[in-house]
Amino acid sequence: MASAKLLAAFLAALAALLAAGGGAGARELRLEMPSAAEMIVDDGMPLIHMLRPLLGSGGRLGLRARVPCDSWRFAVETNSLRDWRTIPARCERYVGNYMMGGHYRSDSRAVIDEAIAYAEGLQLAGKGKEVWVFDIDETTLSNLPYYAKHGFGVEPYNRTLFTAYVMDASAPALPETKRLYDRLLALGIKPVILTGRREDKREATAKNLAAAGYAGYEKLLLKPQDVRVHAVEFKSGERKKLEDAGYVIVGNIGDQWSDLLGAPEGARTFKLPDPMYYIG
Numbered sequence: 001m002a003s004a005k006l007l008a009a010f011l012a013a014l015a016a017l018l019a020a021g022g023g024a025g026a027r028e029l030r031l032e033m034p035s036a037a038e039m040i041v042d043d044g045m046p047l048i049h050m051l052r053p054l055l056g057s058g059g060r061l062g063l064r065a066r067v068p069c070d071s072w073r074f075a076v077e078t079n080s081l082r083d084w085r086t087i088p089a090r091c092e093r094y095v096g097n098y099m100m101g102g103h104y105r106s107d108s109r110a111v112i113d114e115a116i117a118y119a120e121g122l123q124l125a126g127k128g129k130e131v132w133v134f135d136i137d138e139t140t141l142s143n144l145p146y147y148a149k150h151g152f153g154v155e156p157y158n159r160t161l162f163t164a165y166v167m168d169a170s171a172p173a174l175p176e177t178k179r180l181y182d183r184l185l186a187l188g189i190k191p192v193i194l195t196g197r198r199e200d201k202r203e204a205t206a207k208n209l210a211a212a213g214y215a216g217y218e219k220l221l222l223k224p225q226d227v228r229v230h231a232v233e234f235k236s237g238e239r240k241k242l243e244d245a246g247y248v249i250v251g252n253i254g255d256q257w258s259d260l261l262g263a264p265e266g267a268r269t270f271k272l273p274d275p276m277y278y279i280g
Contacts, residue, residue: 069094073275079257084278087153095152095275099144105176107273112176115253115270116183122250124188131218131247132184133239133266135254136195136205138274140181140214141171153276166197169204173212177253177272181214189250190218194238194259196279199225231279236262 069091075081087095098104124130134140146165181191197205199222221238239249243264252266255274
């Protein structure tokens with residue numbers, strides 16, 4: 001049922017993209033359906049990318065224009081490139097192929113495999129105070145159904161449109177993150193979900209997390225409605241409150257560097273890939 005809903009969402013996104021007048025991305029990005037066997041991966045989770053680009057995320061796509069798009073993405077992921085507002089227009093196809101193809105899933109799996117290996121090696125104190133901090137957008141939940149209709153980050157952020165998407169509470173889980181989340185619960189490590197979403201989105205966010213299978217978390221922390229602080233200041237401040245309350249942050253995972261920077265970061269941090277947008 002979840003796979004059918006996600007497939008329908010991507011088909012709707014593709015139809016909207018083609019009906020919008022056939023921009024460069026609509027004209028050039030060719031997609032095919034994965035086979036039935038490919039719909040389920042070895043961890044039993046449905047694929048989050050139900051439409052698969054025929055082209056890879058590198059090759060000639062990555063060699064266009066002056067700065068190769070794969071080099072641009074590398075600069076983004078290493079936090080060398082900062083304060084950017086949109087992806088380069090020339091890289092729309094490249095980022096779309098990366099996000100909806102196997103490369104994104106493979107990169108995410110590499111991060112999660114390491115996170116699980118680390119978690120399984122921890123010696124817990126047995127007092128039930130060890131927690132792992134999770135971001136939401138592009139960490140626990142995937143906004144690909146939204147960004148596939150908006151150029152994978154080539155369009156400037158539209159607060160009204162994205163808020164409507166969030167309030168719909170339909171974002172699918174990121175399968176690799178869900179695998180980590182479930183393993184932590186089994187190990188006795190409590191997830192804490194910390195997001196830059198505002199308090200007015202709490203009900204929709206909690207509903208979406210539940211629908212995506214995220215249950216049993218210790219806390220869901222959102223940004224107060226009228227507070228105006230940068231992401232690093234807000235999230236590091238919330239982590240400090242957790243430590244002051246006696247929690248031990250054994251891990252911290254997010255798709256933005258602003259999810260991970262700022263003391264206390266946690267005993268170890270893990271960065272998931274996300275070349276679609278930047279939050280400073």
